[in-house]
Amino acid sequence: MGTSIAVASGKGGVGKSIIAANLGVSLSKFKVSTVVVDGNVEGASLGLITGIKSPPASIHEVLSGKRSIYDAVVDAGGVKVVVGDVAIESLRDINFDIFEKAVEELSKKYEVVIVDCPPGLGRDAVTALSACEQVILVLTPDISAVSEALKTIVVAKKVGCIILGAVVNKTGSKYDIPKERISDILGIELIGEIREDEAVKKSLFEGKPLALHKPSSQLAMELTNVAARLLERLYPYK
Amino acid sequence: MIVDDEPDIRYLLRKMLEKEGYEVTEARDGRECLEKLKKERPDLILLDIMMPGMFGWEVSRRIKEDEATKSIPVAMLTVRTSEEDKVKSLEESLADWHISKPMDREKLMETIKWLLETPPKR
Numbered sequence: 001m002g003t004s005i006a007v008a009s010g011k012g013g014v015g016k017s018i019i020a021a022n023l024g025v026s027l028s029k030f031k032v033s034t035v036v037v038d039g040n041v042e043g044a045s046l047g048l049i050t051g052i053k054s055p056p057a058s059i060h061e062v063l064s065g066k067r068s069i070y071d072a073v074v075d076a077g078g079v080k081v082v083v084g085d086v087a088i089e090s091l092r093d094i095n096f097d098i099f100e101k102a103v104e105e106l107s108k109k110y111e112v113v114i115v116d117c118p119p120g121l122g123r124d125a126v127t128a129l130s131a132c133e134q135v136i137l138v139l140t141p142d143i144s145a146v147s148e149a150l151k152t153i154v155v156a157k158k159v160g161c162i163i164l165g166a167v168v169n170k171t172g173s174k175y176d177i178p179k180e181r182i183s184d185i186l187g188i189e190l191i192g193e194i195r196e197d198e199a200v201k202k203s204l205f206e207g208k209p210l211a212l213h214k215p216s217s218q219l220a221m222e223l224t225n226v227a228a229r230l231l232e233r234l235y236p237y238k
Numbered sequence: 239m240i241v242d243d244e245p246d247i248r249y250l251l252r253k254m255l256e257k258e259g260y261e262v263t264e265a266r267d268g269r270e271c272l273e274k275l276k277k278e279r280p281d282l283i284l285l286d287i288m289m290p291g292m293f294g295w296e297v298s299r300r301i302k303e304d305e306a307t308k309s310i311p312v313a314m315l316t317v318r319t320s321e322e323d324k325v326k327s328l329e330e331s332l333a334d335w336h337i338s339k340p341m342d343r344e345k346l347m348e349t350i351k352w353l354l355e356t357p358p359k360r
Binding site for chain 2: 142143144146147150151153154157174175177178180181184185187
């Protein structure tokens with residue numbers, strides 16, 4: 001049985017989906033069988049990030065009971081993903097309560113199931129968090145993101161999700177809250193810092209995660225380092 | 239400015255800060271702090287939460303809602319360490335930061351230096 005990791009943020013636009021996808025690529029490169037699932041059914045973006053436009057089945061079809069979760073797993077050129085459907089009508093008939101069962105099913109086949117959670121702390125976000133054993137928080141180095149991350153920690157603790165650490169994304173400004181201060185106030189360890197970079201936007205344009213698109217770039221290396229630190233936490237005795 | 243109802247805490251903080259070259263003023267509670275702010279403009283306010291008369295959260299909110307004082311960085315310095323308390327500091331009381339006690343001297347000084355130089359923007 002594998003483990004499931006939620007990639008969560010209290011605030012939208014912090015780069016959570018990009019980090020989830022790239023972590024998936026990096027873990028796969030480390031020979032850890034990994035699948036990344038789009039848990040953000042109302043704002044599915046994993047398909048855009050990984051360049052999967054027509055999946056054999058979407059997470060929406062799984063959650064409406066039309067297809068099995070295994071039908072929806074697709075290879076995105078280096079990482080297995082389950083993507084969402086961007087069409088609004090796909091939101092009809094969805095039962096998000098099935099999500100936990102779907103993640104559990106995937107955990108039987110994969111060592112790591114990464115769930116790209118919806119932002120915020122609405123019903124779907126809490127359900128997605130509850131479906132996972134562990135969580136990585138993603139935030140930007142500003143006060144509102146820090147505050148939202150604190151709220152996510154409260155919910156994660158309530159649903160019994162183990163907090164693996166936080167990744168601070170889009171850093172590089174002199175006005176950033178320093179990472180040491182973020183770690184102090186959140187009371188958790190930072191497992192990564194990703195600088196703001198045009199390369200991320202380019203990888204989005206190309207529909208390829210940075211870790212696949214430009215694996216030797218500084219940013220891809222930083223994302224690989226996050227994956228390595230994550231592995232140290234998941235398998236400390238290996 | 240150190241705002242704390244415990245004289246020992248004020249004394250310790252004062253000594254620590256003066257050793258680093260900072261000028262320090264004190265207030266024994268929220269009311270004295272707000273009164274002093276009518277005449278003084280400190281560069282930073284370190285505010286305890288659990289004080290008689292008025293909690294630090296309320297003091298911070300009043301400072302931040304007053305045009306004359308809102309730009310002064312305020313950090314809660316407190317033994318209240320839950321995530322809920324921290325959110326209350328940052329959101330309801332509009333404080334710029336929340337420092338949990340106990341914190342080692344070096345880290346506290348780094349945090350104070352940061353708050354004085356580039357306090358977080360909202």
